[in-house]
Amino acid sequence: MKARERRHGLIVVNTGEGKGKSSSAFGMVFRAAGWDMRVCVIQFIKGQWQTGEQKAAQRFENIEWHALGDGFTWDTKNPEQDINTSRAIWEFAKQQIVSEKFDVVLLDEINYCCGYGWISGQEVASFLTEEKPPWLHVILTGRNAPEEVITVAATATAMTKIKHVFDVGIKAEQGIDF
Ligand code: ATP
Ligand code: MG
DSSP states (O other), X not given: OOOGGGOOOOEEEEEESSSOHHHHHHHHHHHHHHTTOOEEEEEOSOOOSXXXXXXXXXXXXXXXXXXXXXXXXXOTTOHXXXXXXXXHHHHHHHHHHHSSOOSEEEEETHHHHHHTTSSOHHHXXXXXXXXXXXXXXXXXXXXXXXXXHHHHOSEEEEEOOSOOGGXXXXXXXXXXXX
């Protein structure tokens, strides 16, 4: 593994309407894990279902997984509670980012929380610019990535939908969607 001082810690954003934002991020998670880097995955949106990516990560001692959308309470009829939930996860994420325990931190679906105005994009961008260790890679996924975060990102990609099987009524498929 390359020494931390010789690394360019990147901010990577995956956004857009097409499929592949989270699965690309998990690809980078497993790449980094393969290099013995220490990885922290933080999921902002409730994942009620078991996912293949979380199960696969259990085989790695260097991937820590926090599906916090499950750990805090979401209640879409109560906007104040959703703000509190996403802010609590953001506070946890900030602690992990500055902890120096990890080489890669994935903030899965954080953009979605910013898109709803639950977390300020300006705050995320400022925190990453000012507090992220220079060697740490941070990946942010979800639709509607805020402009402020795209501005401070090193790499930003918008997935474009050409077609999605969901549109003909086929729901999430094991191994492809979860
Ligand atoms: P994936 O986790 O497969 O990379 P994603 O992170 O790009 O997807 P999300 O917005 O997080 O997309 O949505 C998660 C789920 O919705 C996945 O099951 C994914 O296949 C599905 N999905 C993604 N894009 C679309 C779309 N344009 N229409 C319908 N379903 C979609
Ligand atoms: Mg996703």
